[in-house]
Amino acid sequence: MSVKNSKIQLQCIACKSRGESHFSDLKDEDLEILSEHKSCVTYKKNQTLFYEGTRPMGIFCINSGKVKVFKMGSNGKEQILFIAQKGDFLGYRSLLSEEFYGASATVLEPAAICFIPKSDFLKVLHSNPEFFGKLMKAVCHELGVMETKLAQLSQKSVRERLAATILMLKETYGMEGEGSEVIDIVLSREDLANIVGTATETVIRLLSEFKSDKMIALEGKKIKVLDADKLIHEADFYG
Amino acid sequence: MSVKNSKIQLQCIACKSRGESHFSDLKDEDLEILSEHKSCVTYKKNQTLFYEGTRPMGIFCINSGKVKVFKMGSNGKEQILFIAQKGDFLGYRSLLSEEFYGASATVLEPAAICFIPKSDFLKVLHSNPEFFGKLMKAVCHELGVMETKLAQLSQKSVRERLAATILMLKETYGMEGEGSEVIDIVLSREDLANIVGTATETVIRLLSEFKSDKMIALEGKKIKVLDADKLIHEADFYG
DNA sequence: CGAAAACCATGACAAATGTCATGTTTTCTA
DNA sequence: TAGAAAACATGACATTTGTCATGGTTTTCG
Numbered sequence: 001m002s003v004k005n006s007k008i009q010l011q012c013i014a015c016k017s018r019g020e021s022h023f024s025d026l027k028d029e030d031l032e033i034l035s036e037h038k039s040c041v042t043y044k045k046n047q048t049l050f051y052e053g054t055r056p057m058g059i060f061c062i063n064s065g066k067v068k069v070f071k072m073g074s075n076g077k078e079q080i081l082f083i084a085q086k087g088d089f090l091g092y093r094s095l096l097s098e099e100f101y102g103a104s105a106t107v108l109e110p111a112a113i114c115f116i117p118k119s120d121f122l123k124v125l126h127s128n129p130e131f132f133g134k135l136m137k138a139v140c141h142e143l144g145v146m147e148t149k150l151a152q153l154s155q156k157s158v159r160e161r162l163a164a165t166i167l168m169l170k171e172t173y174g175m176e177g178e179g180s181e182v183i184d185i186v187l188s189r190e191d192l193a194n195i196v197g198t199a200t201e202t203v204i205r206l207l208s209e210f211k212s213d214k215m216i217a218l219e220g221k222k223i224k225v226l227d228a229d230k231l232i233h234e235a236d237f238y239g
Numbered sequence: 240m241s242v243k244n245s246k247i248q249l250q251c252i253a254c255k256s257r258g259e260s261h262f263s264d265l266k267d268e269d270l271e272i273l274s275e276h277k278s279c280v281t282y283k284k285n286q287t288l289f290y291e292g293t294r295p296m297g298i299f300c301i302n303s304g305k306v307k308v309f310k311m312g313s314n315g316k317e318q319i320l321f322i323a324q325k326g327d328f329l330g331y332r333s334l335l336s337e338e339f340y341g342a343s344a345t346v347l348e349p350a351a352i353c354f355i356p357k358s359d360f361l362k363v364l365h366s367n368p369e370f371f372g373k374l375m376k377a378v379c380h381e382l383g384v385m386e387t388k389l390a391q392l393s394q395k396s397v398r399e400r401l402a403a404t405i406l407m408l409k410e411t412y413g414m415e416g417e418g419s420e421v422i423d424i425v426l427s428r429e430d431l432a433n434i435v436g437t438a439t440e441t442v443i444r445l446l447s448e449f450k451s452d453k454m455i456a457l458e459g460k461k462i463k464v465l466d467a468d469k470l471i472h473e474a475d476f477y478g
Numbered sequence: 479c480g481a482a483a484a485c486c487a488t489g490a491c492a493a494a495t496g497t498c499a500t501g502t503t504t505t506c507t508a
Numbered sequence: 509t510a511g512a513a514a515a516c517a518t519g520a521c522a523t524t525t526g527t528c529a530t531g532g533t534t535t536t537c538g
Contacts (some may be wrong), residue, residue, distance in 0.1 A: 017295055037260075066401060071386065071387070071390040072446055073390060073391075073394030073395070074394070074475055075394060077394055077482095079389065079390040079393045079394055081389065081390075082385050092379075093379045093382055093383065094379075094383070094483080096375055096379040097376055097379035097380040097382075097383060098376065099380065102383040102386055102387065103386065105483075107533080110291075126368075126372075128373075129365075129368065132371065132372075132375070133371075134370075135375075136335055136371070136374075136375050137335055137336055137337065139378050139379055139382060140332045140336035140378055141335075141336040141337040141338065141373070142382060143332055143336075143378060143381060143382045144333070144338060144341040145335060146333065146382060146385040146386060146389060147310065147320050147341055147342060147385060148310070148341065149389055150318065150320065150385060150388055150389045150392060151310040151312060151318040151320075152312075153389060153392050153393055153436075154312075154318045154436035155312030155313070155314060155316055155318055156312070157524075157525095158524080158525070159524095179352070188484090188485070188486090189485075189486065189487095190485080194462060197392075197393035198525075198526085199525070199526050199527075200485095200486090201487085201488085201525095201526075201528095202524095202525060202526070204486065204487060205487085205488080210487085236313055270527065313480080328509095379498095396494075396495095397495070401529090427514095427516090428515075428516065428517095429515080437495075437496085438495070438496050438497075439516090440493060440495095440496075440497080440498095440517085440518085441494095441496070443516065443517060443518080444517085444518080447517075447518085460504095
């Protein structure tokens with residue numbers, strides 16, 4: 001199979017994923033500007049959008065698929081900061097702080113992603129105070145989320161963090177079932193460990209325990225949440 | 240001794256700490272607006288500016304002194320997110336994301352701090368795109384810093400993190416000496432542990448080791464860095 | 479398809495770190 | 509300034525978590 005990525009045609013104006021994105025309220029003329037030099041490409045699993053330490057040239061807008069954003073440690077272990085999906089965009093943080101990328105982004109599930117050059121993005125941003133304000137609000141919110149993650153990493157046990165992570169994934173990727181929800185994202189145990197901030201083996205062991213305790217079930221690669229209340233208790237939320 | 244805080248007179252326009260702050264480039268008329276309903280107060284050690292979970296009513300601008308910003312865990316342990324000092328301001332993150340405070344702020348060293356009501360701050364912010372942009376850049380930078388902290392907390396040992404923390408404190412609070420630098424901030428072992436994200440006893444033990452190994456010396460409550468290179472090695476920077 | 483690679487699972491063990499107990503020193507404050 | 513409280517220091521020990529080894533299972537890809 002060829003490894004070449006195929007270019008595809010995606011119009012911002014008609015983009016299904018835009019509704020839930022920060023671009024939702026932009027005027028058509030602004031969308032025109034964004035589309036002008038945009039290039040859209042399909043990515044396969046494990047392809048990397050950008051690397052930590054390199055210079056941002058624009059932003060990536062996810063039309064479909066899932067992407068992990070992570071920092072690599074000196075020991076070769078990744079710490080996943082967050083997972084982005086359709087409607088999210090990536091790389092604007094470094095762009096706006098005028099720094100090199102602080103993290104790398106790699107595709108988890110096959111994705112269609114548009115790249116918008118820096119200049120076009122900034123043009124729209126600066127001609128559009130409302131949009132700017134909205135983005136500011138989003139960044140401030142993200143900062144709060146990151147601070148919460150930091151505190152939980154420091155204060156909670158691995159078991160608690162894994163339970164909390166499963167619940168968080170359920171919120172974002174959960175698909176309704178009868179009394180249970182399947183988490184619709186393909187994550188290796190290693191990736192899960194790199195979200196939680198622990199060793200792969202530890203995650204495997206704890207998943208086995210959660211399974212024995214009927215809190216979750218494993219459906220192929222995916223996790224099914226059987227007893228969310230018990231998981232909440234494990235996560236020691238607001239305990 | 241009275242616990243009452245004394246009101247003091249501080250003019251933004253004449254503020255010595257403004258030069259290094261985000262307010263540095265504001266026009267006099269904007270400073271006037273900020274000053275209009277401002278109230279400035281001196282705080283003693285251990286007084287709290289605001290509590291996690293409460294509603295932000297404005298921003299705090301530090302004229303002098305030092306303040307720790309932290310999240311409290313369910314176990315009663317604090318995780319210190321950062322330490323603010325003169326020129327920094329606090330609370331704008333939650334203000335802009337329109338959320339409750341995500342952290343608490345408590346005085347470490349006697350401080351003079353001005354409070355600027357939300358409406359005045361927002362008025363200046365929205366009438367001043369350049370200032371808004373500067374703040375956006377700052378928030379994006381902070382987000383990057385927080386992500387780095389998260390990754391290091393997850394990937395480095397306590398020993399490495401303590402070494403890195405001492406070096407970081409030296410950068411910010413170091414006072415030049417002959418071949419050594421005293422870190423000019425009074426931190427209890429407990430606070431230091433809450434920055435590093437570990438138990439107090441562990442910090443005490445490691446400090447003793449660093450002292451035996453001639454990397455640091457303890458001058459009263461303050462830490463003196465004797466061998467920064469060795470500390471850098473301990474911290475495993477870019478190793 | 480079939481071999482190789484990647485991934486998952488589990489046991490055994492080691493290392494790092496936290497917790498508890500105790501005593502000393504420093505700081506606070508009545 | 510004396511007594512109480514807080515902070516510091518250290519030992520002993522428990523617990524958590526990571527690491528290494530091994531084998532089974534699934535996925536990938538020529």
